[in-house]
Amino acid sequence: MKSALITGxxxxxxxxxxxxxxxxxxxxxxxxxxxxxxxxxxxxHIYQDPHExxxxxxxxxxxxxxxxxxxxIISEVQPDxxxxxxxxSHVAVSFEAPEYTADVDGIGTLRLLEAIRFLxxxxxxxxxxxxxxxxxxxxxxxxxxxxxxxxxxxxYAAAKLYAYWITVNYRESYGMYACNGxxxxxxxxxxxETFVTRKITRGLANIALGLEDCLYMGNIDSLxxxxxxxxxxxxxxxxxxxxxxxDFVIGTGKQYSVREFIDWTAKELSIxxxxxxxxxxxxxxxxxxxxxxxxxVKPGDVIMRIDPRYFRPAEVDTLLGDPTRAKEKLGWxxxxxxxxxxxxxxxxxxKTAKRYALLKEHGLDLPVSLENG
Ligand code: NDP
Ligand code: GDR
Numbered sequence: 001m002k003s004a005l006i007t008g009x010x011x012x013x014x015x016x017x018x019x020x021x022x023x024x025x026x027x028x029x030x031x032x033x034x035x036x037x038x039x040x041x042x043x044x045h046i047y048q049d050p051h052e053x054x055x056x057x058x059x060x061x062x063x064x065x066x067x068x069x070x071x072x073i074i075s076e077v078q079p080d081x082x083x084x085x086x087x088x089s090h091v092a093v094s095f096e097a098p099e100y101t102a103d104v105d106g107i108g109t110l111r112l113l114e115a116i117r118f119l120x121x122x123x124x125x126x127x128x129x130x131x132x133x134x135x136x137x138x139x140x141x142x143x144x145x146x147x148x149x150x151x152x153x154x155x156y157a158a159a160k161l162y163a164y165w166i167t168v169n170y171r172e173s174y175g176m177y178a179c180n181g182x183x184x185x186x187x188x189x190x191x192x193e194t195f196v197t198r199k200i201t202r203g204l205a206n207i208a209l210g211l212e213d214c215l216y217m218g219n220i221d222s223l224x225x226x227x228x229x230x231x232x233x234x235x236x237x238x239x240x241x242x243x244x245x246x247d248f249v250i251g252t253g254k255q256y257s258v259r260e261f262i263d264w265t266a267k268e269l270s271i272x273x274x275x276x277x278x279x280x281x282x283x284x285x286x287x288x289x290x291x292x293x294x295x296x297v298k299p300g301d302v303i304m305r306i307d308p309r310y311f312r313p314a315e316v317d318t319l320l321g322d323p324t325r326a327k328e329k330l331g332w333x334x335x336x337x338x339x340x341x342x343x344x345x346x347x348x349x350x351k352t353a354k355r356y357a358l359l360k361e362h363g364l365d366l367p368v369s370l371e372n373g
Pocket of ligand 1: 007008009010011012013014031032033035039062063064065084085086087088089090104130131132133182183184185186187192
């Protein structure tokens with residue numbers, strides 16, 4: 001039986017990857033951070049009681065900033081594969097916490113690679129690094145592929161640039177099977193609530209049911225290549241099953257604006273929107289609505305405004321992936337379109353909003369914050 005260690009197992013990708021590897025018969029180990037509240041919601045459904053004989057999923061307390069902890073866990077687990085998905089992964093937050101982001105996302109990667117080498121596992125343990133399309137930043141060619149020059153535009157991207165190159169360096173210096181998946185944005189109903197797609201699906205579902213009034217957005221002209229996290233974790237595993245370690249760009253080859261994603265989401269909720277105004281004055285007003293689906297909304301309601309607080313000091317305006325190499329060499333193609341993903345996300349967020357609306361109707365407290373992210 002193969003064993004895998006996943007950093008970031010409590011995150012979006014980590015949870016899908018853990019499910020995927022368990023189905024493949026792996027023993028899966030994950031690193032979770034100590035938090036003052038439970039933070040394992042995304043993996044609770046696959047959690048196995050450690051008192052049961054031979055649990056296939058084991059969680060270890062740890063942190064990417066803690067070298068001795070990482071070295072001890074790797075020494076205990078002796079993993080065949082390490083997936084480094086742990087990160088301070090929010091681009092806007094990285095401007096607020098640049099040093100911490102560099103430590104976790106950049107040096108954290110070095111700590112893992114060095115632990116593998118120090119423990120003499122460099123010929124046994126294969127290493128996957130969660131690299132990102134944010135490396136392309138201020139894009140130098142369109143679409144972006146493996147040979148496109150990098151131009152990071154945030155502390156997050158600069159930290160991930162270090163992680164990218166140190167992964168290449170350990171491959172070249174020590175003959176490690178170490179590779180980078182340069183992944184474009186991928187989303188799902190498990191996406192963190194402050195990333196743009198989930199902020200939109202959750203926010204508009206809440207507005208449809210009267211739990212919120214208005215969605216406040218940043219730069220809605222921004223263009224992204226959005227895929228589904230399920231398709232992308234399959235690819236992470238495939239990258240570690242080759243004869244030779246190589247880096248791959250993973251995207252869908254299609255791009256849409258944030259404004260289009262807002263429009264799709266509204267349509268899923270049977271709301272027709274009218275976008276008007278420019279720049280920070282732009283708004284989205286309800287043109288028509290089916291009140292069976294969105295009972296709290298009426299024509300004329302302004303349900304989206306721009307709030308400059310969500311603008312970033314430097315923006316990545318456009319990203320579009322060219323996944324040709326992944327298709328030709330690995331036979332990988334994305335199976336879920338961005339629109340299908342949006343449909344799934346809205347359905348899930350609407351379900352949750354209905355539960356909260358019911359609680360509110362009965363004068364009960366809402367179990368989660370409705371903070372707009
Ligand atoms: P999430 O933000 O959903 O998950 C990040 C994970 O990292 C969480 O489990 C989080 O723990 C953990 N983490 C954060 N800080 C630390 C730390 N100091 N030590 C250990 N673990 C930590 O990200 P995604 O699942 O979306 O992304 C996975 C990886 O892929 C990330 O590295 C991200 O940068 C990268 N990436 C993501 C893309 C995307 O579109 N989703 C695209 C390209 C790359 P906790 O739950 O406790 O917060
Ligand atoms: P990104 O994702 O920065 O691409 O990083 P995010 O969803 O945060 O932003 C995408 C684009 O939408 C614009 N935007 C807003 N973004 C947020 N979060 N909130 C808003 O209100 C808002 N309004 C407009 C942003 O400016 C941006 O242009 C994600 C993360 O998962 C990274 O970890 C990963 O590496 C990259 O994708 C690929």
